Amino acid sequence: MGEKAYPAWARSVEECARDVGVDPSKGLSGEEVIARRERYGWNELKRERGKPLWKLVLEQFDDTLVRILLGAAVVSFLLTYIDGKNKGAESELTAYVEPLVIVMILIINAVVGVWQESNAERALEALKEMQPENAKVLRDGQLLGDLPARELVPGDVVELRVGDKVPADMRIASLKTSTFRIEQSSLTGESVPVIKGLQAVESEDIELQGKDCMVFAGTTVVNGSCFCVVTSTGMNTEIGKIQAQIQEAALEEDDTPLKKKLDEFGERLTFVIGMICLLVWVINYKYFLSWDVVGGWPRNVRFSFEKCTYYFEIAVALAVAAIPEGLPAVITTSLALGTRKMAQKNAIVRKLPSVETLGCTTVICSDKTGTLTTNQMSVMEFAGNGGSAGEVREFSVEGTTYNPDDGEILGLPVSMDRNLQTIAQIAAVCNDAAITYKGGQFRASGMPTEAALKVLVEKIGLPDAKEYVKICLNPRAGCCDWWFRRVKRVAALEFDRYRKSMSVIVQNSSGQSTLLVKGAVENVLERCSFMQLMDGTVVELDNASRAAILSKLNTMSSKALRCLGLAYKDDLGELSTYDGESHPAHKKLLDPSNYSAIESDLVYCGMVGLRDPPRDEVKSAMDDCREAGIRVMVITGDNKNTAEAICREIGVFYNGESLAGKSFTGKDFMALSTEQRCKVLSGSGGRVFSRAEPRHKQEIVRMLKDAGEVVAMTGDGVNDAPALKLADIGIAMGITGTEVAKEAADMVLADDNFSTIVSAVAEGRSIYNNMKAFIRYMISSNIGEVASIFLTAALGMPEGLIPVQLLWVNLVTDGPPATALGFNPPDLDIMKKPPRKSNDKLINAWVLLRYMVIGLYVGVATVGIFALWYTHDSFLGIDLSSDGHSLVTFSQLTHWGECPTWEGFTVAPFTVGSRIYSFDSNPCDYFAAGKVKATTLSLSVLVAIEMFNSLNALSEDGSLLVMPPWRNPWLLVAMAASLGLHFIILYVPLLAQVFGIVPLSWREWLLVLVVSLPVILIDEVLKFLGRRMAESERTRRKLKLA
Secondary structure (H helix, E strand, O other): OOOOOOOHHHOOHHHHHHHHOOOOOOOEOHHHHHHHHHHHOOOOOOOOOOOOHHHHHHHOOOOHHHHHHHHHHHHHHHHHHHHHHHHHHHOOHHHHHHHHHHHHHHHHHHHHHHHHHHOOOHHHHHHHHOOOOEEEEEEOOEEEEEEEHHHOOOOOEEEEOOOOEOOOEEEEEEEOOOOOEEEOHHHHOOOOOEEOOOOOOOOOOOOHHHOOOEEOOOOEEEEOOEEEEEEEOHHHOHHHHHHHHHHHHHHOOOOOHHHHHHHHHHHHHHHHHHHHHHHHHHHOHHHHEEEEEEOOEEEEEEEOHHHHHHHHHHHHHHHHHHOOOOHHHHHHHHHHHHHHHHHHOOEEEOOOHHHHHHOOOOEEEEOOOOOOEOOOOEEEEEEEEOOOOOOEEEEEEOOOOOOOOOOOEEOOOOOOOHHHHHHHHHHHHOOOOEEEEEOOEEEEEOOHHHHHHHHHHHHHOOOOHHHHHHHHOOOOOHHHHHHHHHOEEEEEEOOOOOOOEEEEEEEOOOOOEEEEEEEEHHHHHHOEEEEEOOOOOEEEOOHHHHHHHHHHHHHHHOOOOEEEEEEEEOOOHHHOOOOOOOOOOHHHHOOHHHHHHHOOOEEEEEEEEEEOOEOOOHHHHHHHHHHOOOEEEEEOOOOHHHHHHHHHHHOOOOOOOOOOOOEEEHHHHHHOOHHHHHHHHOOOOOEEEEOOOHHHHHHHHHHHHHOOOOEEEEEOOHHHHHHHHHOOEEEEEOOOOOHHHHHHOOEEEOOOOHHHHHHHHHHHHHHHHHHHHHHHHHHHHHHHHHHHHHHHHHHOOOOOOOHHHHHHHHHHHOHHHHHHHHHOOOOOOOOOOOOOOOOOOOOOHHHHHHHHHHHHHHHHHHHHHHHHHHHOOEEOOEEOOOOOOOOOOHHHHHOHHHHHHOOOOOOOOEEEOOEEEOOOOOHHHHHOHHHHHHHHHHHHHHHHHHHHHHHHOOOOOOOOOOOOHHHOHHHHHHHHHHHHHHHHHHHOHHHHHHHOOOOOOHHHHHHHHHHHOHHHHHHHHHHHHHHHHHHHHHHHHHHHHO
């Protein structure tokens, strides 16, 4: 016992009591409790210490892009500070806009990250909520009714009653009722409550479902009462092991495919930025470092700190231009929009990155009960007796819910014969469940199997047609009530695992008692001596009739139906007049050992076949998965035959497909070698794993991930939580799911429907495609900015764009179009393509080449229009000299640093709006303060080109003639918004001063458009070449396959 699980399930009650050192009739003594608590600790789940706040904050900066931004902000701040110190009072707060904005972005990013992580581990708290607060414990011979459950120790004797939550893992020591049922589906995945008993099992190595004499912490008593001996407490319980597995799975959580791609992009970006900055310095070293060569050796080395700082500022500007500062915000916005779309389709996303992860899902590991099936037991068919012995009538039942109007019974006679009446009466009265109509829905309370029988009664109807018409006017279980009103239930013989049946004694209006029986067909049939024919005649049950009934049973069982036999008995002997506890024969009913004798010489009426049916829409969803290249693996706690039958029906397997090597119990799968397990999980087609425990599910998910699969795992129970946590995307059920499963999951299905997952995958693929579009757009824009600054530095021209302008473009101007690209309509064939691999490149070589070409044009256009203003008075007939500025040669522009040495250089004043720029005192200032108009033209061209470039991003290879801009009206709105923002900073004087720009005339705007529009034509040519290459590649593959 202790830390290692004690196999109490394989020991008799006496052996177990002796091994744990307790007398079940007295319980532990106070001294023994103290000693054991010292050894085993408190009966509670341990909570891992959370990360301190400072560590959570630091972790938010463990990202390549964030580190680059932080470095750029620090360097920019230092340079601004030094520059301001040199200039004294001329330095203004506006100079610090760039580093302050970057720091603000980083702070917001860190706050959001800390908030998400601090809320990530609620699954462990939800587990704690499953544990009861108090327990009824026998100690020192006295029953303590409200002992705190955390004080339990191994060896304690606990009383359990209906409705109690089990406080620890325990071995049943004695039964106070003939039947004891536990609802443990949240732990084991079984679809119905299970019966527990005293009998030990033979094997120590058995799955949880087979431990029939054990009850587990967190499960609930639904029927009966018993005394148990505690065998495991706290973290040694099965629920404690699940908590440990959740913690282990949390440590194994991988980054999402998108984060991996962005990290890889950030690393490459770091290298590229470093190389470009170094190259800028190398190209311009002659401006800040010079020397004379004397005798072959450098002499008189001259170093200009001011010039060195200037070109270092250009390098920082390059870094700002190269970093897509708005990318994190745009990605978050796009994912958030994706969550809204998914919520409309009943998929509630708890963690934003899982939206994108869905798009590259290659394997869906699905639970069966409630996800692939309705989680509502339904009668699928039933068999009655015909007009002669040995004749069996078959009826198929439509509908899969508790709604009596959901489907009908095929072949049901118009007139209800006596045999059907008896079947309906037994199903209605020998039944403790109830069907209620509330909130527009039919709901079941009690055993799901019995609830399904109640629905069958409603579908069969009544022998009294007038009464049936009255009942049909009200949406309620009226037929069952009608049968209940005809008789009075006076006793119930509870179900037990040995006779496998339950019965009730009912008394009619004349005082005559009848026994109504339902149970396992084989067991009921063994105790039947007669059978009721269609007209109500009772005849002897001969061997031929018995064989016909068993043949029908085999047929129904082969369809994975759970079959129940129905019978009755009129001659009850001394119980024929039984009317309550005062009757002389009442003592006979107090001893369950008499029940088999009472249930003898029965009259067989018929049988019903039930199951938890598959959802109607699941089969088409399976077809969609197959077409989309997604494999489906069903992992369930249910038995093997039922799981295989459901999987065949819904399309996980083809009809007639051999399940050799494709269907395993969890125990059999784990018994295979690692190599064999990998082989089972690889290949094409579906798989089914039955009787699966939490560790089996977790191992399957882990092995799939190790094989490079992107795994989506569904589940609803506590037993699913570790695998949900470990999977790339965990999907919990919103209706039937436990809080533990929901908190461990990335996504919750509001309708518990498998087809919703498939819809969410399609949405995830669409979101990823749109995300690629805006990432390509933003990166291509940044390449253009880098090219602009690089060309400026390489040519030796004055700085055309300052860092605060680039920051404005990256954050504000580019933001709306990039976000709007997230609204691009999905491709029609999005679910006909195989899932992308998680290691697929975000930007392949051809796309990178395309945007290098586009970026080069952006650089040429922005630098070119800057040079045009200085060197030309007109361009393509557009007058540029109306403001009266002086022209210089291109050589003078590229050697402006030598201006102080030029003899006779003068500059005429020019006018911008109401302001006159004069350079009489310092003509060389024409290349510094006088560049304001040229800078404005460069910035406006950059903004205009990026607006047109957003149209190019509507489709990776599709022409604008095929994918016109109005296919995404949000993009047109976003372009208008961005241009509107640009107009605001141009024409609002205060903002124009902050950004160092001036208003433009209509002629200058015409020039901006002429220079900007060719970007669309260039990309159309590149898209045409891309389509031709893709077509050639497809043809090559077809020829290779042929």
